[in-house]
Amino acid sequence: MDHKNLLRVIPQFLGNIEFLSKPILDGHIHQGWYIHSHHSQYPEVVLQRVNTYVFKEPEKLMENIQLVSTYLHQHSPNQRQLTLIPTLSGKIYYREANGTIWRIYKQIENCYTTLIARDLTQIFEAGKVTGLFLKQLRDYPVESLHISIPDFHNTPKRYQNFLTALSHAEPDLIRIVQREIDFLEERSSHFGLFWNALLQQSLPWRVTHNDTKLDNVLFDRDTHKAVCLIDLDTIMPGSALFDFGDALRAMGNPSAEDEPDLKKVQFQIPVFKAYTQGYLAAAREILTSKELEWLAFSPWMITIEIGMRFLTDYLQGNQYFRIHYPEQNLNRCRTQFKLVADIEKQKSLLEEIVLKTINHLK
Ligand code: GN1
Ligand code: MG
Numbered sequence: 001m002d003h004k005n006l007l008r009v010i011p012q013f014l015g016n017i018e019f020l021s022k023p024i025l026d027g028h029i030h031q032g033w034y035i036h037s038h039h040s041q042y043p044e045v046v047l048q049r050v051n052t053y054v055f056k057e058p059e060k061l062m063e064n065i066q067l068v069s070t071y072l073h074q075h076s077p078n079q080r081q082l083t084l085i086p087t088l089s090g091k092i093y094y095r096e097a098n099g100t101i102w103r104i105y106k107q108i109e110n111c112y113t114t115l116i117a118r119d120l121t122q123i124f125e126a127g128k129v130t131g132l133f134l135k136q137l138r139d140y141p142v143e144s145l146h147i148s149i150p151d152f153h154n155t156p157k158r159y160q161n162f163l164t165a166l167s168h169a170e171p172d173l174i175r176i177v178q179r180e181i182d183f184l185e186e187r188s189s190h191f192g193l194f195w196n197a198l199l200q201q202s203l204p205w206r207v208t209h210n211d212t213k214l215d216n217v218l219f220d221r222d223t224h225k226a227v228c229l230i231d232l233d234t235i236m237p238g239s240a241l242f243d244f245g246d247a248l249r250a251m252g253n254p255s256a257e258d259e260p261d262l263k264k265v266q267f268q269i270p271v272f273k274a275y276t277q278g279y280l281a282a283a284r285e286i287l288t289s290k291e292l293e294w295l296a297f298s299p300w301m302i303t304i305e306i307g308m309r310f311l312t313d314y315l316q317g318n319q320y321f322r323i324h325y326p327e328q329n330l331n332r333c334r335t336q337f338k339l340v341a342d343i344e345k346q347k348s349l350l351e352e353i354v355l356k357t358i359n360h361l362k
Helices: 002-014 058-075 120-136 155-168 171-176 178-190 193-199 240-251 269-286 289-315 328-345 347-361
Strands: 019-024 031-037 044-050 101-106 206-208 217-220 226-229 236-238
Touching: 002 019, 002 031, 002 044, 002 101, 044 058, 058 101, 120 206, 120 217, 120 226, 120 240, 120 269, 155 178, 155 193, 155 289, 171 178, 178 289, 178 328, 193 289, 206 240, 240 269, 240 289, 269 289, 269 347, 289 328, 289 347, 328 347
Parallel strands: none
Antiparallel strands: 019 031, 031 044, 044 101, 206 236, 217 226
């Protein structure tokens, strides 16, 4: 079934050419393949089928990607960045009659992604390239970006969605997640902090990536330096705190996102420190005092928010996040809440690390 699809789709971009394909197995959202051929310009490309359940208006996200990646190429011509390959008729994606959307990226040479950091220098690098992304786009007209997923980091709304899902859930299911329900309720008064500050403009709207986990950072095979951020699907107006917080949510956890043994899930302070140092080395000069003040708190917000999204999806029958076994979204939720609890215990240490890093950079 896959190969038949590819035989139909690849010629739209590369013409009639023989090719080899290898499926890309990670990522919760799209389906993807590495495509290898003897095409003169594009021998190595990445093909993706855009998930239109998640992205209801894929044209908008494709336009965001096109505009932002073109801007980045123009402003930092020496940096390797993602490039969309147009169809033979010049479109940035191919839409089939049934509405399926396909796109192709040029594969960036001599690079790799990784789920696990080889050392803290690599974490520093990830922080640096994410800070750089923010800085490079500081003058980009943020209001001109499409909102590809409305209310993506509207934490109060995410909580409302959770409560709605809960109100429709079977009693048996509710019993299983009672501790998680209480965990959220006890903390719910804090959920509006970032979102309300954005609405009141006490936090600036920025061009944000919204999925800054380690495996969305591309590294050079030889130097292990970070090259750029990939997966530009969720580029939207948002807060710098979303990207910083989300990165540490993901990298601060030494085990899998769905690790069932919560003893293995402990928020890693050295990772927080290395990432903060890298991020602030690149972005310190453009961050406002409010952003700096809340930086240490941002992993808490994004971690609890994603935990509640996993829980909501579990209650709703796992329609959003791809799962490989029935309890996976519940396990994912529990790892996130364990990280939240760890972050709470070490709140003042995290604040101290941010302050020390800022002072060190002065
Ligand atoms: C989803 O599939 P992936 O890993 O790119 C999700 C992120 C979550 C992440 C959790 C569009 O991203 O928000 O942080 O899973 N992306 C979307 O692993 O919802
Ligand atoms: Mg993503």
